[in-house]
Amino acid sequence: MAEKKVRVLLGTRKGAYVVESDSKRKSWRVGQVESPGREVFHVTSDPRHPGHLYAAINDWMFGPIVKRSTNWGKTWEEITTPLMPATQERKPEFDTSGGEVQRPKHAITNLWHFEPGHADEPETLFLGVDPHMLFRSDDLGKSWVAVDSINNHSTKTDWGPGAGGPCMHTILIDPKDRRRMYVGMSAAGTFRSENGGKSWTAANKGVETPFLPHKYPEVGQCVHHVVLDPANPDTAYRQDHGGMYVSHDRMANWERIGKSIPTFKQFEDDFGFAVASAPALPGRAFFVPLEGRSRVTVQGGLQVFEWNDTKRSWRALMTATKIPGNYGVHREGMNTDALDPAGIYVGTTTGQLVLSPDAGKSWSQVPFQFPGIHSVHVVSPS
Amino acid sequence: MLEVRLDAWMRELGVRDVERLDASNVKELLDELERRYPRLRLKLRDETGGLRRYVRVFVDGEDAGRGDGTAVPLSGVHTVDILHSIAGG
Structure with missing residues (x-):
């Protein structure tokens, strides 16, 4: 039976939400909170199994x-949580005063990102965690296996933690070739596999590291989020600590595009966390510029910009006067639906869910105060 | 026989507020609790066997401590409290 609902899945600081509408996307119904009071870093759906949702919960207790x-x-039901192999030891972390942060050396700290496998592998799931590890399940989460080819990569000695910890937060599978995969880690950068995860190549050429003495190292970039172009998955859009980038060659080379975003002139900065692309708008990517030091929106209001990769130009979809305020938006805080015109959804770290049902022509806000939003994932009608 | 008092946070995992059991140290006590209540597995201890960050075990009122706290012997002990420390926001 065809699904007619648009569902926005939210992972928040205090639980998971499913927010529903129809294809008009005008009125919204907020469902009951799941796991209230618990940090939910990511909620996603499995398009191979309609109705199946996964939540990555990190409970302080x-x-x-x-x-x-x-x-x-x-x-919801609790299923198997992956365990860190005893042979894997996390690298020491240090706080701003130089003291070592005391963490268990052999335990997973946080779950960051679920990614359903390719359509040809309907039982496969991937899960990225802190510390810097990828897990794979081939039985829909009954059991998990650590993917040692990336977890013990030869460059690992040069990986560092981001401010959110040493996390694997981005996992992408080429829809046209299940053997081609990408992962993103803070602060290690992006890596590509051409053989289903058997081996990995660092994929950060051209991405700057303003926080390291070497400007263009092979690894160590603090990638924040990456998405593939919906029509041409050889093209990827990247929001990095070191700016906004595009790649047209499967992440082999990156070109910085953020220096031409209109807000760059004032701040000399193209910082941010979120990036998204939409099936109805191939060749476009959406970014939310933030001020690098404060990590909140620039110029006193939420702004969304569209990068047109064909015209190679920027366009403001939402200017700072529309929704004034100093908002944060996390790396998975923006997503799109698959409708035409495309819906664009932005969740803020202070719990506002802002959306456009018409590719950025108009914007509104769901009239509900959510806890701080970590992740937004939209499920479109089938 | 030990009296083990469990805080209200653990009620959602199906445990009772008081359990009576025999154990020679804290690790054995936790093993027995997890045997009785499988949903407790990985909730009080992580995969290394260490207590999770906000779990506190008090042996006759004395904090068993972090790190090797699970090795604390329970010979002659009457009461063990398992509590979650105050945290969050």
């Missing part, structure tokens, strides 16, 4: 918890 719903979030 009980630790990492994986939950699944098979009925669009009406009920």
